[in-house]
Structure formats: structure tokens, C-alpha cells
Amino acid sequence: MKNxxxxxxxxxxxxxxxxxxxxxxxxxxxxxxxxxxxxxxKIVVDGFINTLNAIQDNATVYSKVKTLVEDSAKALWDExxxxxxxKNNATPDDRPLYWAxxxxxVALRGHPYFSREKNNTDLDYVVKCFEEKSRNFTGxxxxxxxxxxxxxLITGFDPFILRSNVEQWNPSGQAALSLHGTKIxxxxxxxxxxxVRYADFDKGVVEKYLLPHINNIDMIITISQxxxxxxxxxxxxxxxxxxxxxxxxxxxxxxxxxxxxGIFSQTSEELMPEFxxxxxxxxxxxxxxxxxxxxxxxxxxxxxxxxxSYSMANSGTNNIPEPSKNEIALGGSGGTYLSNExxxxxAVLRNHLNLDNVLKSGHLHVPxxxxxxxxxxxxxxxxxxxxIEHATQGN
Numbered sequence: 224m225k226n227x228x229x230x231x232x233x234x235x236x237x238x239x240x241x242x243x244x245x246x247x248x249x250x251x252x253x254x255x256x257x258x259x260x261x262x263x264x265k266i267v268v269d270g271f272i273n274t275l276n277a278i279q280d281n282a283t284v285y286s287k288v289k290t291l292v293e294d295s296a297k298a299l300w301d302e303x304x305x306x307x308x309x310k311n312n313a314t315p316d317d318r319p320l321y322w323a324x325x326x327x328x329v330a331l332r333g334h335p336y337f338s339r340e341k342n343n344t345d346l347d348y349v350v351k352c353f354e355e356k357s358r359n360f361t362g363x364x365x366x367x368x369x370x371x372x373x374x375x376l377i378t379g380f381d382p383f384i385l386r387s388n389v390e391q392w393n394p395s396g397q398a399a400l401s402l403h404g405t406k407i408x409x410x411x412x413x414x415x416x417x418x419v420r421y422a423d424f425d426k427g428v429v430e431k432y433l434l435p436h437i438n439n440i441d442m443i444i445t446i447s448q449x450x451x452x453x454x455x456x457x458x459x460x461x462x463x464x465x466x467x468x469x470x471x472x473x474x475x476x477x478x479x480x481x482x483x484x485g486i487f488s489q490t491s492e493e494l495m496p497e498f499x500x501x502x503x504x505x506x507x508x509x510x511x512x513x514x515x516x517x518x519x520x521x522x523x524x525x526x527x528x529x530x531x532s533y534s535m536a537n538s539g540t541n542n543i544p545e546p547s548k549n550e551i552a553l554g555g556s557g558g559t560y561l562s563n564e565x566x567x568x569x570a571v572l573r574n575h576l577n578l579d580n581v582l583k584s585g586h587l588h589v590p591x592x593x594x595x596x597x598x599x600x601x602x603x604x605x606x607x608x609x610x611i612e613h614a615t616q617g618n
Contacts, residue, residue, distance in 0.1 A: 231333035235472040240322050243389045252389050253322040261306045261319035268323045271295040272330045284336050285345050292331065292349045296356035299323055307400040314597055315604050317396030321381050324357050358416045360432040365440065368411035373615050374440040375410035377402065378565065380447050383419040383470055390594045395446040397600060398607040408612035410442065419470040419561060429568040437576060442583040443569055444503070444611065447562035449588025452517035453606065455505050456586040458498045458524040459567035460555030467560050497552035498524060499570035500545070501585030508613045509539030526550035557586050
């Protein structure tokens with residue numbers, strides 16, 4: 224008798240939506256968001272899983288799986304864009320994409336072909352391909368940008384803090400999906416959505432997928448969920464938190480890191496200082512025109528010797544001295560989590576390539592949205608759109 228095929232054991236992120244039940248429907252959360260929010264997404268998920276399970280273990284199984292992954296992951300991204308940008312849809316919800324991706328990846332990792340140790344390399348490749356296409360890492364295309372319009376790349380994040388609230392969404396992901404492929408002000412938008420996992424950042428996910436575009440675009444705005452206001456962050460810091468867990472329930476302390484190791488041969492302190500600043504046209508964004516919503520040019524930072532707090536009322540000018548060169552960074556304007564880190568990594572890329580006077584880049588923190596507050600979620604997308612419009616008019 225043959226040994227039974229071992230069952231795939233879900234990791235922490237994959238287990239959250241499987242182990243938690245939505246009260247009103249009594250469905251697993253990973254199913255709820257596709258079956259009740261974006262039902263077209265369920266067609267993509269079910270089609271992928273059914274086709275995958277029908278692929279038998281023969282000489283062509285890997286080729287068939289790879290083709291299926293390439294097509295289905297792209298279909299996942301396309302459906303998320305269609306759903307959020309549909310004229311009949313008043314729900315800017317990033318969660319169907321997130322939970323559909325997880326469910327499909329679990330099915331992929333659990334396929335019998337990949338249960339054999341010798342096929343781990345094949346699995347790594349198709350998982351990488353699935354992530355690339357379902358997050359639009361390899362799909363950003365500025366060829367359709369109208370002549371004379373700025374090319375603007377924006378990035379969002381997956382939902383996080385799911386351990387305390389499995390229903391949580393992420394307004395930055397909502398914005399990335401809602402605005403992808405649109406023209407805002409004088410800018411043409413392409414988007415990507417990044418994972419909330421330290422391991423991906425350690426492997427250079429930011430550098431790998433932004434580097435191909437960075438010499439050919441005009442602006443990069445990384446966006447993440449933050450406080451109760453809209454913060455244009457001034458300082459990115461070379462420091463990672465000691466305490467906040469990621470979506471894999473991992474805490475990783477790393478004070479001094481080399482974010483571009485293996486990409487650039489030169490890794491000097493001059494090109495990777497403790498702090499780097501935004502080059503966004505902040506004076507055109509602040510104070511903005513968002514009614515009573517607070518739009519702040521956050522100039523705060525924390526160093527080993529001094530620190531500074533953000534300024535609530537300013538005109539977008541630098542009115543706080545920059546940290547001294549002998550400071551050791553303990554936090555940037557946007558804190559010490561992955562939002563600060565993506566801000567810093569992009570700034571390092573810009574610094575390495577000597578693009579400080581060419582590429583406008585920086586980070587925008589947007590307010591956290593209460594679960595299922597659809598009105599505020601829609602307003603958040605509108606406000607982010609307004610901020611981008613102001614930024615593109617400043618060039």
C-alpha cells in the first residue's frame with residue numbers, strides 16, 4: 224500500500240479566514256467575501272480549483288498547472304479592478320481579492336504534484352508567478368498613458384491586523400484597485416498591492432518590482448493605512464519595529480538593514496543613510512481641499528539624540544530641521560512598520576539611481592476605516608484621488 228499524500232498545513236495567514244466563521248452567513252471568511260461581496264470573483268476561484276484538481280499527475284502536469292496559474296492569477300486581478308471600478312458598485316472593497324488569492328494559493332500548495340520534496344522548486348515558481356500576477360507586480364503598463372501626462376505608480380497593502388479583526392479591510396488596497404488605469408489630474412495611474420509580510424520585504428519584493436519602472440515614471444506614491452488623518456510623510460527611516468506582527472504572525476527586529484543587497488554593488492552609508500526625505504510636491508498637496516478632513520505634512524521623526532513631532536498647521540514647507548547626520552534612526556514620520564519600510568526602500572532606489580531631482584516619491588498614510596463603513600470607504604478613495612490630483616498639478 225502506498226503512503227498517503229500528506230495534507231497541506233495552512234500557515235498563519237491562510238488559517239485565519241478558514242478557522243473563523245462569519246456570524247450572519249455561517250460561512251468561512253475566505254468564502255464569505257467572494258460569495259457575498261464580489262460573486263464574480265467566486266467564479267474565478269471555483270474555476271481555478273476545479274481545473275487544478277482535474278489535472279492528473281502525469282508528464283504534463285506541471286506545464287498545465289503553470290499555464291493555469293498564469294491565466295487565473297491575472298483573471299483575479301482583472302476581476303478585482305472590474306468590481307471596484309464598476310459604475311454600479313458602491314463598495315470599494317479590497318477583501319474579495321485578498322481572500323480569493325489565499326484560497327487559491329492553498330489549493331495550489333496542496334496539489335499532489337507538489338507534495339513530493341523534489342518538486343519544491345516548481346512550487347516556489349508557480350507561487351511566485353501567482354503573487355506577481357494577482358498583485359500586478361509584473362502587469363504595470365504605462366504604454367496607454369496619454370501624451371504629456373505624468374506616469375504615476377501607486378502602491379497599496381493587503382488587509383492586516385486580522386488576528387484582532389478578521390473582517391478588516393485596507394483603504395490603501397481599495398485605492399490601488401479603484402484608481403488603477405485611470406487618469407487623475409495630470410497623472411496616469413498604475414497600481415500594485417503589496418503583502419504585509421516581513422519575509423517578502425527581506426527578499427527585496429519592493430526593489431524587484433519597482434526597479435523596472437523607476438527610470439521611466441514621474442511619481443511613486445506608496446499608500447498605507449494609518450491614523451485618523453491623511454499624512455504626507457516627510458522622513459523615512461532605516462528602522463524596523465520591534466513589536467508589530469505581520470500577517471504571518473512574525474515579529475522581526477532589524478535595526479540596520481541593507482534593502483538593496485544583491486541589486487546594487489554599492490551599499491554605502493551615503494546612499495543608505497538613517498533618514499531619507501520625500502520628494503513629493505508637498506506644497507501643492509497641503510493643506511488640500513478635503514473639507515474638514517485633516518491633511519498633514521508630517522515632519523516628525525525619532526532619532527537616538529533628538530526627535531520631532533508632526534505639525535498640524537503648515538503650508539507644506541519644511542519648518543522642522545532635518546535629523547543630524549550622526550543620528551541613529553529609531554522611527555520615521557510614518558512610524559516603524561512596513562509602511563515606513565516601503566517608503567524608505569523606494570527612497571533608497573531613488574537615491575542609488577541619482578533621481579532625487581527627477582522622480583517624485585513619498586508616502587501617504589490614510590485613515591483607518593471602520594469595518595463595513597461603505598460611505599467612509601468611498602470617501603477615502605475620493606480623498607486619495609484628490610490628493611493625487613493636487614500632486615500631479617504641482618509639476
